[in-house]
Amino acid sequence: MSSYPYSRPRRLRRTEFFRRMVAESQLTPADLIYPMFVLEGKNRSESVPSMPGVERLSIDLLLRQAEQLLALGIPSIALFPVIPSDLKNDAASEAYNNDGLAQKTIRALKETFPELGVMSDVALDPFTSHGQDGLIDDDGYVLNDATIEVLERQALSHAQAGADILGPSDMMDGRIGVLRETLETEGHHNTCIMSYAAKYASSYYGPFRDAVGSANNLKGGNKRSYQMDPANSEEALREIAMDIDEGADMVMVKPGMPYLDVVQRCKAEFGVPTFAYQVSGEYAMHHAAFANGWLEKDAVILESLLAFKRAGADGILTYFAKDAAELLADN
Numbered sequence: 310m311s312s313y314p315y316s317r318p319r320r321l322r323r324t325e326f327f328r329r330m331v332a333e334s335q336l337t338p339a340d341l342i343y344p345m346f347v348l349e350g351k352n353r354s355e356s357v358p359s360m361p362g363v364e365r366l367s368i369d370l371l372l373r374q375a376e377q378l379l380a381l382g383i384p385s386i387a388l389f390p391v392i393p394s395d396l397k398n399d400a401a402s403e404a405y406n407n408d409g410l411a412q413k414t415i416r417a418l419k420e421t422f423p424e425l426g427v428m429s430d431v432a433l434d435p436f437t438s439h440g441q442d443g444l445i446d447d448d449g450y451v452l453n454d455a456t457i458e459v460l461e462r463q464a465l466s467h468a469q470a471g472a473d474i475l476g477p478s479d480m481m482d483g484r485i486g487v488l489r490e491t492l493e494t495e496g497h498h499n500t501c502i503m504s505y506a507a508k509y510a511s512s513y514y515g516p517f518r519d520a521v522g523s524a525n526n527l528k529g530g531n532k533r534s535y536q537m538d539p540a541n542s543e544e545a546l547r548e549i550a551m552d553i554d555e556g557a558d559m560v561m562v563k564p565g566m567p568y569l570d571v572v573q574r575c576k577a578e579f580g581v582p583t584f585a586y587q588v589s590g591e592y593a594m595h596h597a598a599f600a601n602g603w604l605e606k607d608a609v610i611l612e613s614l615l616a617f618k619r620a621g622a623d624g625i626l627t628y629f630a631k632d633a634a635e636l637l638a639d640n
């Protein structure tokens with residue numbers, strides 16, 4: 310490499326056409342997955358105060374939104390059901406109800422918009438009375454293998470409903486292998502798994518728990534006995550390696566921006582389709598700054614998402630998906 314004055318990096322920054330010619334990463338609507346919250350009923354929408362612009366929608370309204378997302382070029386949504394408390398119990402039995410809210414929504418989406426990818430959440434926290442992602446023993450410890458048996462039934466019901474992608478977000482050990490095996494045995498060879506492979510016990514999930522109404526159930530409890538310690542990244546690579554080995558088609562790191570180092574290491578080490586989840590707390594803090602006029606909304610949304618691409622992510626789950634796709638269409 311030659312040095313100054315022969316080399317002047319600013320030459321390639323002088324005009325927009327130069328900057329575009331040498332840009333190393335690009336953000337497109339195809340990189341975005343939009344998480345959506347669905348509730349029972351008709352013509353119902355509820356806002357989530359800690360997530361401005363995010364709404365819980367009944368199936369009819371969700372379908373209308375889905376149409377807009379398709380028009381914007383967003384390839385897939387991630388679906389999260391909001392379950393009324395009288396359907397929650399310690400066994401999470403509503404999770405595998407074939408006529409449950411998630412299952413009904415998946416069917417409606419796939420019937421109406423077969424060209425829109427639907428990813429379902431495989432985890433028990435929306436369905437347990439205690440808000441943990443699994444079954445618990447008398448001490449409140451989340452049981453690994455007993456939980457997997459319920460996840461298996463839940464996953465199968467989602468696959469039968471037509472989900473394109475299962476997103477196990479629970480962090481039980483070994484669940485990817487069990488789910489893959491069940492899918493194969495039951496003839497769902499083409500149902501994909503995007504594993505929440507490195508999901509951290511993060512404090513950035515608060516607004517999501519407001520959105521699905523599990524914050525109260527959790528009663529100040531935490532998920533540190535199964536989700537990862539924010540201190541660790543070697544362990545993340547081991548977790549990801551295990552999930553790939555067990556049959557995950559795609560892997561995810563979560564949260565997003567505070568964990569971009571993990572995203573980068575994952576992509577560099579394994580070269581598999583790698584996704585990151587820009588979680589509710591990241592969305593909320595951006596919005597708080599926008600509302601105060603402290604950050605410029607449009608530019609910061611796009612910069613925050615481009616950062617994931619630069620780190621090596623193939624796609625981003627983000628509540629900004631619609632905003633970003635609209636901005637990209639305008640550009």
Ligand SMILES: NCC(=O)CCC(=O)O
Binds near residue numbers: 517590
């Ligand atoms: N299993 C899905 C989540 O926990 C989402 C978290 C968030 O957006 O904060």
Ligand SMILES: [Mg+2]
Binds near residue numbers: 481506548
């Ligand atoms: Mg694991």
